[in-house]
Amino acid sequence: xxxxxxxxxxxxxxxxxxxxxxxxxxxxxxxxxxxxxxxxxxxxxxxxxxxxxxxxxxxxxxxxxxxxxxxxxxxxxxxxxxxxxxxxxxxxxxxxxxxxxxxxxxxxxxxxxxxxxxxxxxxxxxxxxxxxxxxxxxxxxxxxxxxxxxxxxxxxxxxxxxxxxxxxxxxxxxxxxxxxxxxxxxxxxxxxxxxxxxxxxxxxxxxxxxxxxxxxxxxxxxxxxxxxxxxxxxxxxxxxxxxx
Numbered sequence: 001x002x003x004x005x006x007x008x009x010x011x012x013x014x015x016x017x018x019x020x021x022x023x024x025x026x027x028x029x030x031x032x033x034x035x036x037x038x039x040x041x042x043x044x045x046x047x048x049x050x051x052x053x054x055x056x057x058x059x060x061x062x063x064x065x066x067x068x069x070x071x072x073x074x075x076x077x078x079x080x081x082x083x084x085x086x087x088x089x090x091x092x093x094x095x096x097x098x099x100x101x102x103x104x105x106x107x108x109x110x111x112x113x114x115x116x117x118x119x120x121x122x123x124x125x126x127x128x129x130x131x132x133x134x135x136x137x138x139x140x141x142x143x144x145x146x147x148x149x150x151x152x153x154x155x156x157x158x159x160x161x162x163x164x165x166x167x168x169x170x171x172x173x174x175x176x177x178x179x180x181x182x183x184x185x186x187x188x189x190x191x192x193x194x195x196x197x198x199x200x201x202x203x204x205x206x207x208x209x210x211x212x213x214x215x216x217x218x219x220x221x222x223x224x225x226x227x228x229x230x231x232x233x234x235x236x237x238x239x240x241x242x243x244x
Contacts, residue, residue, distance in 0.1 A: 202235040
């Protein structure tokens with residue numbers, strides 16, 4: 001009558017061994033590896049009047065977007081919210097019409113700055129600007145008696161051109177100034193009876209204002225739009241019938 005108890009005593013050690021085996025097997029599994037922290041890097045690259053901004057994440061996923069504050073030279077401020085994925089990047093473009101810019105993120109300890117690349121582009125444009133190309137040819141047509149003269153200005157020269165950028169909410173205007181201009185003046189008669197006339201011309205300054213067009217396509221380009229010019233201090237010296 002004690003046999004069932006004996007059987008129970010014989011099976012208890014086996015059950016204990018199985019329990020130990022299963023328990024030790026569970027402990028052999030490695031715990032889940034935690035995701036790496038985000039590792040953000042910020043860059044700004046000037047490109048012909050626009051700024052290419054890139055936020056790269058070399059680490060793990062972000063829980064929310066990073067707030068980037070762009071502070072421009074003229075006081076304008078913008079806030080961007082960017083959230084690149086793990087091992088990925090996000091890019092966008094900023095207009096450079098507001099001048100130099102510094103982009104910061106206090107939460108992520110990021111900062112990047114860029115000079116006034118638009119001004120740099122315009123300086124390069126001014127260096128290649130040919131003054132003669134801005135003058136119409138002829139600059140005027142004069143009727144003197146029975147003769148018609150086409151007035152041309154050749155070999156025009158001036159002091160180095162200066163310019164400034166005029167920024168407004170409606171856009172960007174460039175004002176550039178030529179000072180102390182001088183050149184040769186030539187009056188070409190309309191027929192054999194009208195002898196050509198020669199002289200010289202001096203101009204105190206020519207002030208030109210032109211709208212700036214920025215093509216922000218795949219390859220940004222800066223160009224000058226329609227221009228208005230004002231001539232100051234015109235002094236013309238011509239021999240013969242065209243003279244004073």
